[in-house]
Amino acid sequence: MMRFKAFTQKVGVLFLIGIFFAITPLIGAGANQWGTKVQEALDALKIDGDPIDGEDLYDICAACHLPTAWGDPAGTFPQLAGQHATVLIKQIADIRAGNRDNPTMFPFAIQIEGAQDLADVSAYIQTLEMNPNPITGPGGPSFILSNLRKDVSPYSLDTVEKKVGKEVFKKLKTLEEQEFKTKADFMVKLKSLLTPAELEKNRADILTHADWTTDLNLGKKLYEKNCVECHGDHGQGSYKDYYPVIAGQTYLYLVRQFNWIKIGKRRNANPDMVKQINGFSQLDMRSVVDYAGRFKMQEGDWKKIKVDDDDDF
Numbered sequence: 290m291m292r293f294k295a296f297t298q299k300v301g302v303l304f305l306i307g308i309f310f311a312i313t314p315l316i317g318a319g320a321n322q323w324g325t326k327v328q329e330a331l332d333a334l335k336i337d338g339d340p341i342d343g344e345d346l347y348d349i350c351a352a353c354h355l356p357t358a359w360g361d362p363a364g365t366f367p368q369l370a371g372q373h374a375t376v377l378i379k380q381i382a383d384i385r386a387g388n389r390d391n392p393t394m395f396p397f398a399i400q401i402e403g404a405q406d407l408a409d410v411s412a413y414i415q416t417l418e419m420n421p422n423p424i425t426g427p428g429g430p431s432f433i434l435s436n437l438r439k440d441v442s443p444y445s446l447d448t449v450e451k452k453v454g455k456e457v458f459k460k461l462k463t464l465e466e467q468e469f470k471t472k473a474d475f476m477v478k479l480k481s482l483l484t485p486a487e488l489e490k491n492r493a494d495i496l497t498h499a500d501w502t503t504d505l506n507l508g509k510k511l512y513e514k515n516c517v518e519c520h521g522d523h524g525q526g527s528y529k530d531y532y533p534v535i536a537g538q539t540y541l542y543l544v545r546q547f548n549w550i551k552i553g554k555r556r557n558a559n560p561d562m563v564k565q566i567n568g569f570s571q572l573d574m575r576s577v578v579d580y581a582g583r584f585k586m587q588e589g590d591w592k593k594i595k596v597d598d599d600d601d602f
């Protein structure tokens with residue numbers, strides 16, 4: 290209640306801050322903010338978090354990340370359960386400081402009142418178990434025209450509509466969300482909907498968007514060559530170095546973040562990772578995160594941050 294009141298009093302200020310961030314998105318864009326330069330994060334890491342206070346704070350987070358902290362299956366909201374506390378603290382602090390764009394969460398992230406709150410909410414999240422049945426990728430051929438995925442690929446349905454024109458798009462829309470496990474089945478369906486001329490003209494654009502195939506063997510190869518060094522041999526990340534756990538994270542969230550890191554939209558990304566994945570194709574990207582998301586965390590992967598009152602837990 291207290292916090293809520295404090296929040297409503299701050300709304301005016303928040304609004305101005307919101308405008309500031311809305312109109313000055315380029316200020317921080319040049320400077321790469323990787324590393325934990327945000328003082329608040331450094332302070333929070335020194336504090337023993339209190340999961341009881343953290344649980345109260347988590348109420349506002351649960352609206353999006355869910356009470357389980359498993360996020361949503363479409364990957365709009367990431368799973369937070371199982372993430373290293375250092376990563377949680379760094380990411381929340383980066384979001385608060387405007388180093389990582391998250392307009393959806395920003396107004397809520399700034400309700401956190403400082404280092405102690407940051408430590409508390411992260412301590413609470415650490416008490417939550419990961420989703421035992423995480424949402425993985427297709428693990429093979431997959432052809433689907435999906436609007437849910439417009440965020441995660443440069444080839445959104447809106448782009449398809451512009452490319453193929455209204456008439457053809459209207460026919461294609463009847464396929465929305467239907468998944469085909471082979472390209473042949475997908476083509477049969479397309480042939481039944483479009484005239485031969487329409488198909489011929491738009492085939493490449495449609496396939497570019499609809500092809501969500503992943504190749505787990507390719508993913509394994511790419512992972513071992515390019516990711517182990519930082520994210521660990523089974524996606525466990527690193528508490529010490531702020532490398533996120535990617536094992537068990539929702540597939541579509543991973544795809545989106547990976548795309549954003551590659552194109553520089555996630556500004557707080559590690560520059561070495563950006564270099565590492567520079568030559569990746571869309572198939573490479575989907576395959577490597579489909580592979581990585583299937584890893585399971587193991588005993589000893591976590592270093593639990595010390596909490597004030599673990600006796601109460």
Ligand code: HEC
Nearest residue numbers: 349350352353365366367377380381391393394397398410
């Ligand atoms: C209005 C919805 C919303 C609320 C409320 C919200 N978040 Fe988020 N959060 C998001 C979205 C959306 C993302 C992913 C943004 C992206 O794709 O980059 C996110 C990302 C995160 C991340 C980064 C995860 C990662 O793997 O990098 C953390 C940590 C996080 N949220 C913690 C919190 C905490 C703690 C709270 C409560 C104080 C909270 N969020 C409240 C929407 C929300």
Ligand code: HEC
Nearest residue numbers: 515516519531532533543546547557558559561562565577
């Ligand atoms: C040089 C170390 C490094 C390498 C190599 C690297 N990463 Fe990362 N990765 C990071 C760091 C650090 C972050 C978090 C960046 C930040 O602070 O926002 C990250 C973030 C991510 C995220 C977003 C996670 C989240 O919760 O939001 C994904 C997905 C990811 N990496 C996948 C990969 C994959 C797959 C590879 C191999 C192809 C890879 N990374 C290679 C260091 C690395």
